[in-house]
Amino acid sequence: MATMRDIAKLSKVSVSTVSRVLSGKGRVSAEKRNEIINLANQFHYVPNYHAKCMTKKGVITVGLVVPDISNPFFSKLTMGIESELKDSALLILMNSFRDIEREKKLSLLLRDNGAKGIIMGNSHVEDDFVFEISKYIPVVVFDKEYNLPNISTIKLDNIYGAYLATNHLIEIGCSNIIHFGGFDDLDVSIQRKEGYKKAIRKGMQPYVVPTGYDERSGYEKAKKVLSSKKFDGAFCMNDLVAIGVLKAAKEMGIRVSQDLKIIGFDDTELCEVVTPTLSSIHQPIEEMGRAAARALLKMIEGEESSRSYLFSPSLIVRGSTLPKRGDKDAKEEVG
Amino acid sequence: MATMRDIAKLSKVSVSTVSRVLSGKGRVSAEKRNEIINLANQFHYVPNYHAKCMTKKGVITVGLVVPDISNPFFSKLTMGIESELKDSALLILMNSFRDIEREKKLSLLLRDNGAKGIIMGNSHVEDDFVFEISKYIPVVVFDKEYNLPNISTIKLDNIYGAYLATNHLIEIGCSNIIHFGGFDDLDVSIQRKEGYKKAIRKGMQPYVVPTGYDERSGYEKAKKVLSSKKFDGAFCMNDLVAIGVLKAAKEMGIRVSQDLKIIGFDDTELCEVVTPTLSSIHQPIEEMGRAAARALLKMIEGEESSRSYLFSPSLIVRGSTLPKRGDKDAKEEVG
DNA sequence: TATAATAGAGCAAACGTTTGCTCACAGAGG
DNA sequence: CCTCTGTGAGCAAACGTTTGCTCTATTATA
Numbered sequence: 001m002a003t004m005r006d007i008a009k010l011s012k013v014s015v016s017t018v019s020r021v022l023s024g025k026g027r028v029s030a031e032k033r034n035e036i037i038n039l040a041n042q043f044h045y046v047p048n049y050h051a052k053c054m055t056k057k058g059v060i061t062v063g064l065v066v067p068d069i070s071n072p073f074f075s076k077l078t079m080g081i082e083s084e085l086k087d088s089a090l091l092i093l094m095n096s097f098r099d100i101e102r103e104k105k106l107s108l109l110l111r112d113n114g115a116k117g118i119i120m121g122n123s124h125v126e127d128d129f130v131f132e133i134s135k136y137i138p139v140v141v142f143d144k145e146y147n148l149p150n151i152s153t154i155k156l157d158n159i160y161g162a163y164l165a166t167n168h169l170i171e172i173g174c175s176n177i178i179h180f181g182g183f184d185d186l187d188v189s190i191q192r193k194e195g196y197k198k199a200i201r202k203g204m205q206p207y208v209v210p211t212g213y214d215e216r217s218g219y220e221k222a223k224k225v226l227s228s229k230k231f232d233g234a235f236c237m238n239d240l241v242a243i244g245v246l247k248a249a250k251e252m253g254i255r256v257s258q259d260l261k262i263i264g265f266d267d268t269e270l271c272e273v274v275t276p277t278l279s280s281i282h283q284p285i286e287e288m289g290r291a292a293a294r295a296l297l298k299m300i301e302g303e304e305s306s307r308s309y310l311f312s313p314s315l316i317v318r319g320s321t322l323p324k325r326g327d328k329d330a331k332e333e334v335g
Numbered sequence: 336m337a338t339m340r341d342i343a344k345l346s347k348v349s350v351s352t353v354s355r356v357l358s359g360k361g362r363v364s365a366e367k368r369n370e371i372i373n374l375a376n377q378f379h380y381v382p383n384y385h386a387k388c389m390t391k392k393g394v395i396t397v398g399l400v401v402p403d404i405s406n407p408f409f410s411k412l413t414m415g416i417e418s419e420l421k422d423s424a425l426l427i428l429m430n431s432f433r434d435i436e437r438e439k440k441l442s443l444l445l446r447d448n449g450a451k452g453i454i455m456g457n458s459h460v461e462d463d464f465v466f467e468i469s470k471y472i473p474v475v476v477f478d479k480e481y482n483l484p485n486i487s488t489i490k491l492d493n494i495y496g497a498y499l500a501t502n503h504l505i506e507i508g509c510s511n512i513i514h515f516g517g518f519d520d521l522d523v524s525i526q527r528k529e530g531y532k533k534a535i536r537k538g539m540q541p542y543v544v545p546t547g548y549d550e551r552s553g554y555e556k557a558k559k560v561l562s563s564k565k566f567d568g569a570f571c572m573n574d575l576v577a578i579g580v581l582k583a584a585k586e587m588g589i590r591v592s593q594d595l596k597i598i599g600f601d602d603t604e605l606c607e608v609v610t611p612t613l614s615s616i617h618q619p620i621e622e623m624g625r626a627a628a629r630a631l632l633k634m635i636e637g638e639e640s641s642r643s644y645l646f647s648p649s650l651i652v653r654g655s656t657l658p659k660r661g662d663k664d665a666k667e668e669v670g
Numbered sequence: 671t672a673t674a675a676t677a678g679a680g681c682a683a684a685c686g687t688t689t690g691c692t693c694a695c696a697g698a699g700g
Numbered sequence: 701c702c703t704c705t706g707t708g709a710g711c712a713a714a715c716g717t718t719t720g721c722t723c724t725a726t727t728a729t730a
Binding site: 348349350351352355361362363364367386388389390391 | 676677678679680681682684685686687
């Protein structure tokens with residue numbers, strides 16, 4: 001790698017002159033200027049980024065750690081973050097592959113590699129770890145409140161969202177509503193369950209089936225549970241689970257929307273693609289990503305030491321929860 | 336930000352001693368060692384990354400520019416790249432938001448910010464630009480062959496894949512096959528069209544409808560074209576388009592799989608989720624990502640100046656192309 | 671007790687830039 | 701002929717580390 005010194009030697013000038021030519025500051029005779037530029041091109045001179053950062057401040061970099069970028073939620077989130085960061089910071093993306101140890105390692109790696117801040121997407125790590133990191137660089141987390149300097153929080157009102165979903169089922173006539181919900185390992189699932197229970201009216205029986213977070217899990221649980229008891233509504237903790245349930249129901253001859261109304265959570269693209277289309281609770285994911293980026297930037301710049309943002313979900317009604325008679329949902333299954 | 340000098344002053348030792356304590360090399364008395372460590376903790380000392388890079392070589396960083404990370408193809412690809420890079424390099428992700436100017440800007444930004452190599456995911460930029468970048472740092476591109484040092488290529492055999500798809504339709508009895516294909520703006524779409532035409536037998540009539548790359552586009556074109564002419568098979572240039580076509584067909588009362596057999600390309604998760612499930616051409620995306628990362632690393636390390644990898648697609652048969660009256664979600668993989 | 675070995679600590683150069691300061695020299699103005 | 705001004709160029713410090721070398725005590729060895 002050619003350095004300024006090399007160029008300087010070859011053109012028999014001082015390093016400062018080379019620097020001034022290449023950065024376009026200061027006055028240099030046309031003659032030397034040309035020679036230097038030619039040499040630089042010829043040797044594909046690329047200024048050493050780190051050396052530059054020693055004297056100027058370079059573009060700041062921030063890290064984002066997600067469990068799985070191929071999950072639409074996180075890729076949407078990433079889009080939001082990126083779009084807000086635009087030119088004010090470089091985003092370093094890291095996948096933890098849902099491995100908590102790896103997540104910790106990555107966060108440390110980021111911190112030690114010059115990241116000026118970290119966004120931890122839906123982290124499973126212990127509070128202490130987050131706290132530890134935040135002593136060195138600012139952190140943005142999701143769905144958890146720390147009330148500590150250097151840690152900002154982006155939250156969705158999950159309780160309200162779950163309430164919205166369940167209440168919607170009730171309003172369109174369901175009286176026997178099952179909840180396919182996550183285990184209690186994540187705040188999200190705890191909160192969504194809570195919202196579900198809140199919506200259940202007197203005289204109704206809450207019925208919760210602990211479920212994982214993916215389609216297969218929803219499918220398997222539904223296969224077991226839908227055969228034995230009779231439900232007319234199902235609130236699923238996310239769209240993937242809902243799609244699993246939907247598949248199972250179809251296979252079992254249960255007519256979705258007529259016999260069983262299903263609603264998911266997250267409002268992913270998948271909702272539009274299944275048959276019938278899936279009602280869901282919409283999160284303003286990209287908004288949330290942008291807020292996360294803004295919060296981080298503010299902390300990095302020292303303008304704000306911490307802040308909490310709460311976002312409200314909204315109900316999106318689609319084919320899977322059409323009211324009783326309105327059988328207009330003609331997209332019935334083929335064959 | 337506290338520096339080593341600060342710590343050194345406070346503990347009345349030299350900078351070297353601080354350095355030795357903090358890096359754990361060299362011998363320092365337990366007494367000073369403790370004092371220094373305490374001070375460092377107290378002031379949340381974080382070593383300056385760039386200064387470190389001046390004397391040691393830091394973790395190398397490589398850039399990845401994609402048009403849209405929320406597209407499953409690119410997030411899968413990212414997963415593959417990340418998984419191969421693991422600890423040998425940091426991945427900087429950049430979204431061009433399908434803006435070609437932004438893509439160029441980002442690539443330059445990456446190069447000037449210390450990235451040791453760039454992977455350009457499905458780039459639209461001019462050859463000259465790629466060439467220009469490659470003079471400074473190695474580049475990996477997709478689907479284009481440059482045969483130039485410092486540029487490696489990852490390719491999918493699109494022609495073969497399209498052939499596979501079309502041929503499958505023919506083998507299960509279609510004789511009037513339409514192709515919903517991309518405009519000629521991308522090599523991918525040109526090649527897939529070529530494969531389609533190759534498969535069409537004598538006596539059959541090729542019929543190509545220029546289409547965009549998303550669901551809406553497929554939907555709209557299908558609405559127009561399926562009403563006028565009669566087709567019994569549709570090969571779509573990707574899954575999104577196929578899903579658009581599938582929706583349109585259903586809405587128009589055309590029974591998918593019975594009246595019209597549809598096959599997509601890319602084998603995204605969407606295929607499993609629609610009804611009927613969608614046959615598609617599978618690309619080993621993660622594999623390709625890993626290969627891209629490996630190729631880049633090799634170039635960075637100077638072991639290889641350039642290399643081209645060709646990957647073979649495979650046919651995945653699902654509900655949308657069942658021969659006659661098929662079992663529901665039968666999924667079989669063929670060569 | 672003399673000598674060698676070793677532990678503990680500091681000096682200073684190096685990494686590749688940027689930039690304030692200085693300096694030489696030319697032409698202009700008096 | 702002398703001073704002033706402006707231009708082109710170099711010197712050297714600074715950025716925050718790492719590390720080879722040096723130096724001084726201290727301890728072990730003979």
